[in-house]
Amino acid sequence: TDHRRPLVAGNWKMNGLQAALAEIDRIAAGYGEALKARADLLICPPATLIAAAVVRAGAALRIGGQDCHPQPSGAHTGDLSADMLKDAGASYVIVGHSERRADHGESDALVKSKAEAGLKAGLRVIVCVGETQAQRAAGQTLDVVGAQLSGSLPGGATADNLVIAYEPVWAIGSGLTPTVKDVAEVHGFIRAQLGKELAAARILYGGSVKPSNAADLMGVANVDGALVGGASLTARDFLAIAAVY
Ligand code: PEP
Numbered sequence: 001t002d003h004r005r006p007l008v009a010g011n012w013k014m015n016g017l018q019a020a021l022a023e024i025d026r027i028a029a030g031y032g033e034a035l036k037a038r039a040d041l042l043i044c045p046p047a048t049l050i051a052a053a054v055v056r057a058g059a060a061l062r063i064g065g066q067d068c069h070p071q072p073s074g075a076h077t078g079d080l081s082a083d084m085l086k087d088a089g090a091s092y093v094i095v096g097h098s099e100r101r102a103d104h105g106e107s108d109a110l111v112k113s114k115a116e117a118g119l120k121a122g123l124r125v126i127v128c129v130g131e132t133q134a135q136r137a138a139g140q141t142l143d144v145v146g147a148q149l150s151g152s153l154p155g156g157a158t159a160d161n162l163v164i165a166y167e168p169v170w171a172i173g174s175g176l177t178p179t180v181k182d183v184a185e186v187h188g189f190i191r192a193q194l195g196k197e198l199a200a201a202r203i204l205y206g207g208s209v210k211p212s213n214a215a216d217l218m219g220v221a222n223v224d225g226a227l228v229g230g231a232s233l234t235a236r237d238f239l240a241i242a243a244v245y
Contacts, residue, residue, distance in 0.1 A: 006039040006218070007163060007202050007225035008242040009126065010232025011066060011094060016045050024056040024063075026235030031242075036060050039225070039245040042092055043232065047080055050132035054089030064092030064123070067100055070113035072121070075093060082114075082121035093118040094227075095167075096128045096152055098169045108151025115154035119161055125150055126163040126227065133170035139169075141182075142189050149193055159200035163180070164190055164229040171207025178207075180220050187222035217243045 006120040010022075010027075024043060040060040045053050051062045057208045067078050072083045085093055094113035095118060104147050106114075111127065129148040145166065154162070166186050169207035171177050178186075187203050194201055205217050206227030218226060231237040 004200055004202060004224050006245045007042060007164075007204060008039055008238070008245070009042040009064070009092070009094075009143070009165075009195055009204065009225065009227045010044060010238050011097070011206075011227055011229050012045045012233060013066070013099070013229060014190060015044060016049055018049070018052070018235075020045070021049065021056050022221070023235050024053045024061070027091040027238055028056065028058050028061045030235055030239040031061050032206055035242060035245065039242060040132070041238075041242055043094065043238075044094055047085070047088075048086040050090055052123070052245065055086055056130065062091045063089060064094065064126075065090045066094050066097065067119055068093050068095065068114050068121075068123075070110070070175045072117065072119045072164070075244045082117040082123055086121045086123055087116075090123060092124045092126060092163075094126045094128065094165075095180065098128060098130055098167060098172060101230060102169075108148055111148075111152035111161045112154055115152065115162075116156060118155055119156050124161045124163060125153070125157070126165050128167050130167040130169050130171075130207070131171040136168065136170065141186060145186060146193060149190065157198060159198050162198060163204060164194070165225060166190060167206035173208070175208050177209075177213060177217065180216055183217060183220045183223060187220065191222045215244045 044064040068082040069079040202224035
């Protein structure tokens with residue numbers, strides 16, 4: 001199998017009421033046979049919409065969660081387990097997004113345990129890594145990304161069930177993007193660090209991807225798709241990004 005089949009993933013973050021399910025309908029309708037043959041599409045809506053989104057998405061468009069708890073069940077008020085996401089029809093879960101690392105103080109070790117819970121539940125897992133602006137300015141990008149990777153890569157990962165998302169924190173929601181040269185450097189570094197066994201895992205770029213820059217960013221060596229925030233909220237922009245494949 002071709003593990004490097006592109007993946008275009010949308011992260012809706014804390015956006016989306018029931019009415020937003022109409023966008024799922026539009027994305028599913030626009031995910032035509034030609035694109036289905038070339039790329040995987042995934043939307044990660046807020047958890048309140050997962051079950052309904054799975055119904056509306058149909059067979060091809062994948063639905064995922066944005067986070068999960070390391071434990072399968074228990075006394076953890078307000079949290080969701082990977083098994084619950086799977087049970088709701090999700091097939092992927094994002095872990096270690098920089099907003100969770102920042103807002104909830106998530107460590108690499110916690111991200112790793114969440115990723116392992118996702119794999120154990122039978123989900124594909126998207127592990128996010130990326131440096132802050134200060135870290136890039138200090139020349140620490142590869143050190144930071146390398147440490148996040150070695151600290152948060154789950155045991156039991158395969159090239160099929162693991163996806164890495166490189167998301168420079170300063171590029172998220174800012175309209176700023178790294179140069180294609182910088183993206184190539186980090187993605188090449190991640191590919192090398194994944195080693196032989198995971199060499200065919202997909203490595204997504206995320207951070208201010210939009211229709212106008214998607215072709216350039218997706219054309220970079222070792223970029224196997226995108227993790228898209230703001231531009232995934234409308235079917236029009238999300239499908240325009242996916243259309244680069
Ligand atoms: C994200 O948060 O995963 C992201 C890439 O956001 P945006 O596309 O809005 O920069």
